[in-house]
Amino acid sequence: ASKNGGRNRFSYFTPDLQEAAQARQNMGADLRRAITAGQFEILYQPIVSLHTGAVHKAEALLRWHHPTRGLLGPAEFIPFAESNGMIVDIGDWVFREAARQAHAWQASIDPSFQVNVNKSPVQFRRDADMYDGWLTYLEQLGLPRQSIVIEITESVLMQGAEQVLARLQQYRAMGLQVALDDFGTGYSSLSHLKKFDIDYVKIDQSFVSQLETDDGDLALCEAIIAMAHKLGLKVVAEGVETPGQRQLLAEAGCDYAQGYVFAHPLPAGEFEEMARESRKALA
Ligand code: C2E
Ligand code: MG
Ligand code: MG
Ligand code: MG
Numbered sequence: 001a002s003k004n005g006g007r008n009r010f011s012y013f014t015p016d017l018q019e020a021a022q023a024r025q026n027m028g029a030d031l032r033r034a035i036t037a038g039q040f041e042i043l044y045q046p047i048v049s050l051h052t053g054a055v056h057k058a059e060a061l062l063r064w065h066h067p068t069r070g071l072l073g074p075a076e077f078i079p080f081a082e083s084n085g086m087i088v089d090i091g092d093w094v095f096r097e098a099a100r101q102a103h104a105w106q107a108s109i110d111p112s113f114q115v116n117v118n119k120s121p122v123q124f125r126r127d128a129d130m131y132d133g134w135l136t137y138l139e140q141l142g143l144p145r146q147s148i149v150i151e152i153t154e155s156v157l158m159q160g161a162e163q164v165l166a167r168l169q170q171y172r173a174m175g176l177q178v179a180l181d182d183f184g185t186g187y188s189s190l191s192h193l194k195k196f197d198i199d200y201v202k203i204d205q206s207f208v209s210q211l212e213t214d215d216g217d218l219a220l221c222e223a224i225i226a227m228a229h230k231l232g233l234k235v236v237a238e239g240v241e242t243p244g245q246r247q248l249l250a251e252a253g254c255d256y257a258q259g260y261v262f263a264h265p266l267p268a269g270e271f272e273e274m275a276r277e278s279r280k281a282l283a
Contacts, residue, residue: 024080030066031077031086035093039065042097043265046274047116047236047258050250054282055275057114057149058105059258060098061265062090074118082122091123092130095148096137101268103143109275116149116179121156124167135174145175149200152178154186157196168197179236183224193231201228205239208259212244222252229253 034040044058064072081087095117102115119127138145150171157164157180171178179200180192184207193201203224210217221237228235237249240259249257263274 027080028084031081034064040093041065044268044271045258045265046263047256048262050254050257052282053278055278057116058271059116060094062094078120082120087120087123088127091127095134099138099141099143099148102147103141108272114147114149116151118151124152124156131170131174146177149177149179151181153181154192157192158187172197193228200234200236202236202238208237208239208245211248218248225253
């Protein structure tokens with residue numbers, strides 16, 4: 001860069017950096033208030049049986065109704081919450097709210113209804129102190145522990161296998177179920193499916209989106225499904241957007257799917273309506 005360009009950049013950067021620092025500070029203060037101010041909401045995306053078309057589960061997806069910035073998705077605040085540790089309290093709120101909702105839906109939708117809760121790598125490392133409180137909460141609710149499915153990504157499995165194994169065993173001891181999220185991205189080690197004690201594999205959306213035109217993606221989905229089934233795992237396809245994708249996945253023997261072809265993530269009330277409707281069609 002020219003001298004002049006360098007100077008210009010410098011003079012532009014200083015206020016930007018100040019703004020960025022200010023924005024981070026504001027974000028921190030805002031986030032600290034968000035839980036008590038009731039600004040978080042969980043949306044629920046239906047997870048549908050490809051065999052029956054009925055809604056069996058929901059994935060809990062966090063949203064933040066920011067007082068001035070409007071509705072924020074997880075990508076806009078979870079990384080920040082991870083960097084300053086607030087993710088642990090947020091995750092605690094999500095877990096309890098999802099459990100409360102699962103309990104209500106076991107009464108109104110299906111007695112074996114499950115809710116999936118996402119857990120980031122940072123949470124996975126830091127929130128072991130919460131486990132006892134969660135067990136107590138589940139007991140108070142009277143919610144069977146296998147009603148909660150913890151979604152972790154492969155990046156979790158890559159960090160220090162010993163510690164990860166110990167944590168997964170703690171979940172097991174708690175009776176929670178585990179899903180491997182976004183499978184096929186990142187390291188995608190097939191040995192992960194065998195080595196770690198998991199219940200569900202979620203095929204990443206990137207393998208689903210071209211299913212109708214890319215034979216390679218179809219072959220990959222078929223292979224993942226076959227292998228998972230041989231290992232006794234159930235398979236969920238993510239990001240299913242078209243009837244054609246849904247059809248191909250059903251033919252490949254995939255157990256469950258979620259995506260816009262069924263529904264976007266929904267407020268709890270709308271979710272319940274849709275799930276009950278999907279079950280009427282069964283009878
Ligand atoms: P994810 O767990 O892989 O969740 C699936 C994402 O795909 C969601 O985005 C969902 O809204 C979106 N999606 C669902 N169906 C379709 C579809 O048919 N097409 C497309 N293009 N997208 C679809 P969302 O809600 O923005 O969440 C993004 C990520 O944020 C999640 O990815 C998850 O990793 C994370 N996340 C969400 N809630 C929580 C939470 O409570 N705690 C933590 N730690 N992470 C969360
Ligand atoms: Mg997920
Ligand atoms: Mg996913
Ligand atoms: Mg994904």
